Amino acid sequence: MAYTIPRGTQDIIPGESEKWQIVEAAARDLCRRYNYKEIRTPMFEQTELFARGVGDTTDIVQKEMYTFEDRGGRSLTLRPEGTASVVRAFVSEKMHGWPDQPVKLFYNGPMFRYERPQSGRMRQFVQFGIEALGSADPALDAEVIGLAMDLYKELGLKQVKLVLNSLGDKDSREAHREALVAHFEPRIDEFCSDCQTRLHQNPLRILDCKKDRDHELMSSAPSILDYLNEESRTYFETVKAYLTAMDIEYVVDPTLVRGLDYYNNTAFEIMVEGEGFGAITTLCGGGRYNGLVEDVGGPETPGIGFGLSIERLLMALETQGIDLTAGEELDAYLVTLGEQAKEEAPKLLHQLRQQGFSLETDYLGRKMKGQMKAADRQKARLVLLLGDDELERGEINVKNMQTGAQEAVKLNELTDKLQKQNGEDD
Incomplete structure (x- = not known):
């Protein structure tokens, strides 16, 4: 069911x-x-x-x-x-x-x-x-x-x-309570059953009634400020x-x-x-x-x-049209091309996440075009493109999704690049 x-x-x-x-x-x-x-x-x-x-x-x-x-x-x-x-x-x-x-x-x-x-x-x-x-x-x-x-x-x-x-x-409320009872009691039968019950239990609650809020006695009821x-x-x-x-x-x-x-x-x-x-x-x-x-x-x-x-x-x-999540972005999306690059991805993601960066990658075996679309949907600031050839050279391509600029960065310098990029965006 x-x-x-x-x-x-x-x-x-x-x-x-x-x-x-x-x-x-x-x-x-x-x-x-x-x-x-x-x-x-x-x-x-x-x-x-x-x-x-x-x-x-x-x-x-x-x-x-x-x-x-x-x-x-x-x-x-x-x-x-x-x-x-x-x-x-x-x-x-x-x-x-x-x-x-x-x-x-x-x-x-x-x-x-x-x-x-x-x-x-x-x-x-x-x-x-x-x-x-x-x-x-x-x-x-x-x-x-x-x-x-x-x-x-x-x-x-x-x-x-x-x-x-x-x-x-307490003394002020008691004086006000007595005034409210005297005010409402002569016509209490015109009010709802809840107000009738409240008259002697807690007449102050009558003023909070949603059903009888428009009754003429409401606007003329004694004010607590006059009894302080x-x-x-x-x-x-x-x-x-x-x-x-x-x-x-x-x-x-x-x-x-x-x-x-x-x-x-x-x-x-x-x-x-x-x-x-x-x-x-x-x-x-x-x-x-x-x-x-x-x-x-x-x-x-x-x-x-x-x-x-x-x-x-x-x-x-x-x-009021205030979007709290307008600035919520991923630091980077890792796009992999090739079997060796895909095998390296979990290790690289783990290391970068430990450094405090937010990252995502593809887990559905999509081609490069599909991975790039996913990066765009998830508002990634950067795309990290890692292929088997780049991996062999110890490099990774870093693409700025806002400007389209792309550069090759040494893998052992990637953390510094991401920190610098975040500083520039801030």
Whole structure:
């Protein structure tokens, strides 16, 4: 029988996988510069971790998790996002006791959500994210946001917009919560069943409802910014001042509500503007989550982070016509003519590859014309032509595919020739 790929998943094949490697390499290099270290967590965890950490009133927990029971009767869930697992590891590995605080971590790996697949949104998707745990300094908020903005900038993405809000501390959120209940309760029967359930569980989540987003009560709902106490207001103003000093432009949106329950104080999203990207414009979301470490059994520890979809980033780059692989080329393609030359090829290829060069050759017994076409398709800078006669003389012909110039080079001088050629091309 013919097997088909599960709905909401994808094969990332050569020609596409290189783009992923470039994006992920850029993210890793930024983390190196910002001094974030990689963490790798299991792809599945105890279900209770996500129910408690992500929030049992969220759509993720209520509708989208891949949950199963193992042979020992334990309820396990494929991770739907990265933060809860990182925070669990922070507690499990006692990172809160490390001498250098805050602990700055990054992750990159597959996440799983059972939702309706659409452009840029898959059931298995790759999320890159960072988490900084152990400091409540607003300068750290600005650093985290700056790292995310730098990634999009360095990859060449244009029309990127940073949207900010403050969800306040516990006291501010409680005051806002009461105001939201009073605002929505008289007409809550006009809203969807999910919003009716959220009214007393977590009314802030009503503002994030996609079904009722156009209801008139949404636009007139109390703003969290009107309920920030002095401490929360000062914190938010300080974050904004740091961003301004870093030349990072932003827009304050009082209606911005992150889809996970653990956020407080700073919340942000990074969006892409312009035509051709579709209705879902958010590329990245994050914020501060003081209190989450305690919720998963650790000591009181502030934290902040973000998560972004690699798929959505690649989609945005493609929409804007940014080709990440435009400069991807082979250093050389080895064309052989004659039995002795073909026998010598594996040794020569191995030696050159050990020197750091990228090479390919023919394995299908094609004639010279077919081998030259293959070299052209694979964007080889040079073609190395080795025949039995050249081999006997200890030479090889080197052809520049861009200029057409060709010269004979001693085999024992080939490495120097390739290094020089690469230097000239760079």
